[in-house]
Structures are given as C-alpha cells and as structure tokens.
Amino acid sequence: MNRKELIDALAGKTGSTKADADKNIAALLEIISETLGKGENLALVGFGTFEVRERAARTGRNPATGAELKIAASKTPAFKPGATLKAAVNGK
Numbered sequence: 463m464n465r466k467e468l469i470d471a472l473a474g475k476t477g478s479t480k481a482d483a484d485k486n487i488a489a490l491l492e493i494i495s496e497t498l499g500k501g502e503n504l505a506l507v508g509f510g511t512f513e514v515r516e517r518a519a520r521t522g523r524n525p526a527t528g529a530e531l532k533i534a535a536s537k538t539p540a541f542k543p544g545a546t547l548k549a550a551v552n553g554k
Contacts, residue, residue, distance in 0.1 A: 465487070468487060469483045469484050469487060470483075472486065472487065494512055497512070498512060498513075498514050498539050501514050501537070502514075506544070507544065508544050508545070508546035508547070509543075509544050509546065509547050510541055510542055510543040510544040510547055511541070511542045511544070512539065512540070512541055513539075513540050513541075513542060514537050514538070514539060514540070515537070515538050515539075515540045516535070516536075516537055517535060517536045517537070517538055518535055519532065519533065519534055519535040520532075520533050521533070
C-alpha cells in the first residue's frame with residue numbers, strides 16, 4: 463500500500479474527504495518525526511512503539527576496494543510492534 467492508497471482507505475473508513483485524510487496522515491507523520499527528533503519514544507498501546515536507537519561507531523569496508531572506513535555513531539528510528547499488531551499479522 464502506498465500513501466495514495468492509505469489516504470483512500472482512511473477516507474473510506476472515516477467517511478471524511480480525501481483532502482482531510484491526507485492532512486491527518488501528514489499531521490501524524492509530522493508528530494511522529496518531531497517526537498523521534500527530540501529523542502523520545504511514541505507508544506501506541508496494542509499497535510507498537512516508535513523509538514530512537516543508538517548505533518555505535520564501527521569499522522566497515524568499502525565493498526569495491528576492500529579498504530577500511532570508519533562509520534560514525536548515529537541514531538536511527540525503529541518500530542517495535544505490539545502484541546495486538548503481531549496477532550493481526552499472524553491471523554490470530
């Protein structure tokens with residue numbers, strides 16, 4: 463499913479217009495991005511948790527030359543699914 467299909471599905475489920483559904487999805491994504499940008503988690507009970515994970519600095523290799531290179535430490539967004547979502551995916 464892509465964004466357009468998600469907008470259509472949300473509009474159909476809520477009885478709202480596609481424009482309103484698009485605004486709601488954009489607002490939700492903005493809130494999630496801002497929350498993670500602050501280094502905070504966002505938990506939706508039953509669905510899952512959006513969180514920021516720390517990645518340590520490490521040494522990697524250039525696959526073309528085999529030369530070692532240093533990869534800096536970074537933060538990355540992650541999603542940990544909740545029990546209800548896992549059950550839905552597994553057909554339970």
